[in-house]
Amino acid sequence: MWNAPSTRPTGCNRTGAASFGERARVLEAALARTEAEAEHRARLYVRENGKTLAEARREIGSVPARGRLTLGLAAELDTPRRLPAPAGRSEVRPRPYGVVSAIVPWNAPVPLASMQIIPALLAYNAVVLKVPETAPLALTRTLELMHEVLPRGLLNVVAGASSVIGTTLTQHPLVNRIAFVGSIPAGRRIIADAYQGIRGVVTELGGNDAAIVMEDMTFDDATMDRMAGVIFRMAGQVCMAIKRIYVPAHREAAFVEALGAAMDRIRVGNGLTPGVTMGSVHNRAGLQNARALVAEAEAAGAQVRELGVVEDEAAFERGYFMRPTMVTGVGDGARVVAEEQFGPVIPVLTYTDLEDAIRRANDSVFGLGGSVWGDDVERAADVAWRLQAGTVFVNTHGTESVNRSAPYGGVKQSGNGRRSGLEGVQEYLVTQTLTTYET
Numbered sequence: 259m260w261n262a263p264s265t266r267p268t269g270c271n272r273t274g275a276a277s278f279g280e281r282a283r284v285l286e287a288a289l290a291r292t293e294a295e296a297e298h299r300a301r302l303y304v305r306e307n308g309k310t311l312a313e314a315r316r317e318i319g320s321v322p323a324r325g326r327l328t329l330g331l332a333a334e335l336d337t338p339r340r341l342p343a344p345a346g347r348s349e350v351r352p353r354p355y356g357v358v359s360a361i362v363p364w365n366a367p368v369p370l371a372s373m374q375i376i377p378a379l380l381a382y383n384a385v386v387l388k389v390p391e392t393a394p395l396a397l398t399r400t401l402e403l404m405h406e407v408l409p410r411g412l413l414n415v416v417a418g419a420s421s422v423i424g425t426t427l428t429q430h431p432l433v434n435r436i437a438f439v440g441s442i443p444a445g446r447r448i449i450a451d452a453y454q455g456i457r458g459v460v461t462e463l464g465g466n467d468a469a470i471v472m473e474d475m476t477f478d479d480a481t482m483d484r485m486a487g488v489i490f491r492m493a494g495q496v497c498m499a500i501k502r503i504y505v506p507a508h509r510e511a512a513f514v515e516a517l518g519a520a521m522d523r524i525r526v527g528n529g530l531t532p533g534v535t536m537g538s539v540h541n542r543a544g545l546q547n548a549r550a551l552v553a554e555a556e557a558a559g560a561q562v563r564e565l566g567v568v569e570d571e572a573a574f575e576r577g578y579f580m581r582p583t584m585v586t587g588v589g590d591g592a593r594v595v596a597e598e599q600f601g602p603v604i605p606v607l608t609y610t611d612l613e614d615a616i617r618r619a620n621d622s623v624f625g626l627g628g629s630v631w632g633d634d635v636e637r638a639a640d641v642a643w644r645l646q647a648g649t650v651f652v653n654t655h656g657t658e659s660v661n662r663s664a665p666y667g668g669v670k671q672s673g674n675g676r677r678s679g680l681e682g683v684q685e686y687l688v689t690q691t692l693t694t695y696e697t
Contacts, residue, residue, distance in 0.1 A: 275382060276382070277332075277336050278331075278332035278333075278335040278336045278380060279332045279333060279336055281332070281379070281380055281382065282329040282332040282380060284407075284408065284409070285325070285329055285376060285379055285380060285408075286326070286329055287407045288403075288404040288407050288408050289321065289322040289325045289326060289329075289376075289404075290322065291403045291404060291406055291407050292318075292321050292322055292372075292400055292403050292404060293322055294403060295399070295403070296315070296318050296319065297315075299314075299318050299368075299396045299399055299400060300314040300315045300318045300396075301314070301530065302395050302396045302399070303317070303318065303368065303393075303395075303396035304529040304530050304537070305530070306392070306393045306394075306395050306396065307364065307365070307393045307396075307540060308493070308529060308537045308538040308539065308540050308578065309492050309493075309529050309537050310529040310534055310535060310536065310537045311529055311530055312535075313491065313492055313529070313537075314396075314529070316658075317366060317368050317369045318368060318396070318400070320369050320372075321368060321369060321372045321400065323662075324369065324372065324373065324376075324662050324678075325372055325376040327662050327663055327678070328376045328377050328380060328678075328682065328683060329376070329380065331380075331679075331680055331683055332380065334680065335352065335380075335680075335683065338351070339351075343693050343694070345695050345696060345697075346693060346694040346695045346696035347693070347694055347696070348691055348692065348693040348694075349691070349692050350689050350690070350691050350692075351689070351690050351691075351692070352381070352684070352687040352688070352689055352690075353382075353687065353688050353689070353690045354381050354382035354383045354686065354687065354688075355381075355383055355434035355435040355458075355686060355687075355688055356383060356384070356432070356434045356435075357383065357384050357385075357386065357432050357433050357434055357435075358374070358378045358383045358384070358385050358386070358433070358434070358435045358436070358437060358686060359385075359386050359387075359388070359427040359428060359430075359433045359435070359436045359437070360374040360375065360378070360385055360386070360387040360388070360436075360437045360438075361387075361388045361420075361424075361427065361436075361437070361438045361439070361440065361448070362374070362387070362388075362389070362390060362397070362439050362440075363390055363439055363440045363441075364390040364391075364392045364393035364540060365393075365492060365495045365496065365497075365540065366492070366496070366657075367389065367390050367393055367394075367396070367397040368396055368397050368400055370439050370462075371387055371389075371397055371400075371401070372400075373677050373678070373682070374387070374437040374439075375387065375401075375404075375413065377682050377683040377685065377686050378435075378437070378686040379408075379412060379413070380683055380686075381683055381686035381687045383435070383686055384411060384412050384413075384414070385412065385413055385414065386414045386415075386416060386427065386433070387401065387413070387414070387415055387416070388415075388416050388417070388418075388420075388423065388424075388427055389415060389416075389417050391417075391418075391419060391420070392540065392541065393540075394417055398415060398417070401413060401415050420444070424447075424448075424451075425451060428448050428451035428452050428457075429451050429452075429454060429455060431455070433455075433457065434457060434458075435457065435458050435459075435460075435685075435686060436448060436452050436457055436458070436459045436460070437459075437460050437461075437685075437686075438459060438460075438461045438462075439461070439462045439463075439497075440463065441463065441464055442463045442464045442623075442671050442672075445461050445463045445673070448461070449461070459674070459675075460673075460674065460675030460676075460677075460685045461673040461674055461675060462497065462626070462667060462668060462672070462673045462675075462677065463497070463626075463668065463671060463672050463673040464497055464598045464600075464624060464626070464671075464672060465497040465498050465499070465501070465598060465624050465625075465626030465627055465668065465672050466501045466502065466596070466597065466598045466622050466624040466626075467498060467499060467500055467501050467502075467624070467626060467627040467628050467629070467647065467655065468500075468501075468502050468503075468504060468618075468619035468620075468622070468628050468629075468645070469485070469500045469502070469503045469504070469628070469629045469630070469631060469655060470503075470504045470612075470615050470616070470619055470628075470629070470630045470631070470641060470645075471503060471504065471505045471506065471509070471513060471631050471632070472506075472612075472630060472631060472632030472633075472634070472637070472638055472641070473506050473509070473632070474632050474633040474634055475509075475631045475632045475633060476633055477512060477513060477516035477517075479519070479520070481631075481653070482516045482517055482519065482520040483520045483523065484653075484654065485500065485517065485520065485631070485655075486517060486520035486521055486523075486524065486582070488500050488654070488655040488656040488658075488659075489501075489582075489602075489604050490521070490524060490536050490582050490602050490604075491656065491658070492537070493536055493537055493538060493539050493540075493580070493601065493602045494548075494599060494600065494601045494602040494603060494604075495539065495540060495544070495600050495601065496656065496657060497598075497626055497672075498626050498627040498649065498655075498656050498657050498660075499655070499656055500604065500629065500655050500656070501598060501599055501604070501605075502595050502604070502605050502607065502619075503517075503604060503605070503606045503607065504607050504608070504609050504615040504618065504619060505606055505607070505608055505609070506608070506609060506610070507608040507609065507610050510586070510606070510608050513606070514584065514586060514606060517584065517604075517606070518563060518565055518584060521565040521566055521582045521584065522565045522566060522567070523535075523566075523567075524536050524565070524566040524567070524582050525566065525567045525569055526566050526567065526568050526569060526574065526579055526580075526581055526582070527568065527569030527570050527573060527574065527579070528569070528570070528573055528577075531569055531570070533569070534569050536566065536582065536602065538577050538578045538579045539578045539579070539580055539601055539602070540578070541578060542578060544578070544600060544601060545578045545579075545580060545601070547599075547600070547601065548580055548583075548599055548600070548601025548602065548603050549580065549601075551593050551594040551597070551599055551601075551603060552583055552585060552594060552603055554592070554593060554594065555585050555588050555592050555593075555594045555605070556585075558588075558589075558592065559587060560585050560586065560587045560588040560592070560594075560605075561585070561586045561587045562583060562584070562585055563583065563584045563585075563586075564581040564582075564583050565581060565582050565583070565584065566581045566582045568581065580601060580602050580603075581602070582602045582604075583602060583603045583604070584604055584605075584606060585603065585604070585605040585606070586605075586606050588605050588607065589607075590607065590618055590621070592605070595607065596622070598624065612641070616641065616644055616645070619645060620644075620645065620646040622646075622670075623670055623671045624668075624670060624671060624672050625646050625647045625648060625668050625669035625670035625671070625672045626647060626648060626649065626667075626668040626672035626673070627647050627648070627649045627650065627651070627655065627656065627668075628642065628645035628646075628647035628649075628650045628651070628655075629642065629650065629651040629652065629653075629654065629655040630642040630645070630650075630651075630652055630653075631652070631653055632652075632653070635652055635653065638652045638653070639652050646669060646670065647668070647669065647672075648666065648667045648668040648669045648672065648673075648676075649666040649667065649668075660678070661678075662678045662679075663678070663679055664678060664679050665677065665678055665679040665680075665681035665682060666678055666679075
């Protein structure tokens, strides 16, 4: 065990603190504890969030798996960095910030919280985490399990309305680093608050990820099911999901038919019902927003196709459900294209020139993810490198395809900083350099 780090806002821990390897061993015990009660927490997660049981199980199970990848970096972090100096030598050591405030959203709070907590604790910080107001339960129980084996004071949980406690979390004098996942407007407020005290912020904000379909893409069932799964995972309520698709004009009809067939294989209903593959939208406001974007596009002349199979019509009408919806014949300026829908809606647009498609894909304030789909993987990769997004893919997309050993994150207004990999831990460390003068 190691003692809780000093709360003094110095950015440095005291001499003799535990090594990264020693901290990793304690955190491994905490991760092992999160393997308990997995099914109970998954079902609780579905009931408070609206996702399917399969999605909830994957997210609960991802916590120890992803955390162990981070702990595997301990030896590299413990390796001293020594440099020659003009009249002696220098050594660079990583130090903690002290106290990290962490804030996560309702759509995937369990894995998103763990991706802040584990690297921050490995970096010897203490964490104060705010649980989301509308989905706090599965996350709180997960953190209680971790807390059972962690030293007291390292992991702390607060609950409440952001309007009441948010400023304390971002402006308290003992807080030296802030980690936030959420919307762009909320991110702007947090960054403004943090900079009052010259605090650093690592953020993952909204996304409006573009997918470019190349001329040579094969529209087989397996590929289209994979694409539809990326679009409609958690009813489209994922920041790093495909939210607009650019297709060669002469292949539009074939693509729409193939994607429509994949969408028709989606079963919509209560996430606890066996066979359901897409649950509800999280709340009334989200459902109303998604429907409004579709209605606005349709009123302007777009074609709308509502697809998928409704498992229980009566339950569908009572809940915040929406069928997977495709919008075609829509312009780039339509809100359903330019804004983040955060619902089960996908606009399909056409292009005649690949350069124009790349330009349009990049013409956005968002820059979280992007993907290119085609049979010539190398050519598709060349195009993907040109997308203005922090994380890009070929023939796949989204959080389920992120390599958790590598850094990922956004650019432009989709956030700053990186998660996962060595860079993900370094977000919670500040370097201290010692230089000696030797005659």
